[in-house]
Amino acid sequence: MSANPKKLVEMRGVKLKFADKVILDGVDFFVQKEDILVIMGLSGGGKSTLLSILMGLLKPDAGSVLFKDEDLTKLSRTKLNEVRAHIGMVYQNAALVSSMNVRENIELPLKELSDKNDKEIDSIVDQKLELVELKDAKDKLPSELSGGMQKRVGLARALALEPELVLFDEPTAGLDPINGKHIDDLIVQLRDKQKVTAIVVTHEMESAFAVATRMAFLDKGKIILEGTPEEFRHSDNPIVSEFLSAYSDEKHTKE
């Protein structure tokens, strides 16, 4: 189906509406292996919905969602669950299981979906916690962690099964600049060292330009611009320009 062998994910003509409200109105984009695609857009514009569709949590009304040439919208639940094991997701609110401590949260996918023994699982958990620099928080409950720490645990959990694709929903939203930068560095590090492909949904411009290899702008249910960060900076699209100038104004004010 796909002409490009490096293409990992592709959305073709994806449409979705809730009741009478159109959320996505024919979204088309693709992501190549080892790319970090940043999807931007106004709040409530359907960016997080896009990720839910990619995870198979929502079914679009029309269009196809291809992951390694397999259409997720047509897969049986068993097959879809198999595919989901290759996709990790870091949620905006981390979505850690609140009754489990950090170690148990990271163990969860490993215990449920892999054939690894306890010793191997322990070693993976340690390795992932080391990656997100949270080894000391192993026995803490999510409620005992700060927002930034919860997001890092969410990332460690998303990486537990060594996914090929990681989806980030507003990874730096609500974090202080230092924690935000830490998360951005982790995203880039994942691509550089572990060859992980990522789709990042954000409206934090600084974070977006720090991690993106490609960018897309979602407006009124459609991708109105897709390109490199450089192309975005010089775009003459009025909505994108306004969005970027609002960011530079904000940055300017802060300075």
Place this chain on the structure above:
Amino acid sequence: MISKLGAFTISLLQELSSVVWMGRETMSEIMERIAKHRSPFRLEHFFYQCNRVGVGSVPMVILLSVFIGLTMALLTGYQLQLFGIVTLVPAVVSVSFTREMGPLFTGIVLASRIGAAYTAELGAMTAGGEVDAIEGMGIGALRYLVTPRILAIFCLTPCLAIISVISGILGAAFISSLTLQISYSYFYDQVMTNLLVKDVLAGIVKSFLFGAIIGMISCYKGLSVKGGAVGVGIATTSSVVIAISTVIACDSFCNIVMVTFFP
């Protein structure tokens, strides 16, 4: 009036079909898991829920049942004394407790104690995005979260109903010996003579049904929560109300069937 009744019927049917859908999907996730030679749920989760539903509910079930048995014997005894047939108290209390009161009160206790907890827990997880996260990992949220809960309440309701029946009868025997001058040995003999196997079976079958109903309704209500903390509160209230009403309705239906077909 008619349009309101129509809307109510439609929403009732929608809810009912959703509960059935949840049961079907849970079963299908379990079967898929078994086909892959993997355990459909973690035994530790099942035993944890059993401990909560069963062991945790024992004191409340005993307390309620003793007092209900006691009150029942006392009131029945005073009425039967007027006709000089107070000796019927053991038979009346034991049969009604075994067939009716034991399973029904256990159902009501579990619907309010465990059903509410299931709904609140799953509701908070749904509202916090935890259920979606589990589903998104490919784990199968229904299998992972719902199965141990429903299975625990399904298996433990009959056990608690038996405890309730024994406690109720003991409460009745105590008050009968104290106020109605019925000795413990006479009470015991009368219970053994009048209680039939079909009464015991009827009580146990009903308890299994009540357990399944409470588990299904409370888990469904929890998983369909919308609107954060307020939504969890609304769902929990509605779960308890619906579970208790359904248990009582199901009890009446079972009684009609049993009286008609197994008189």
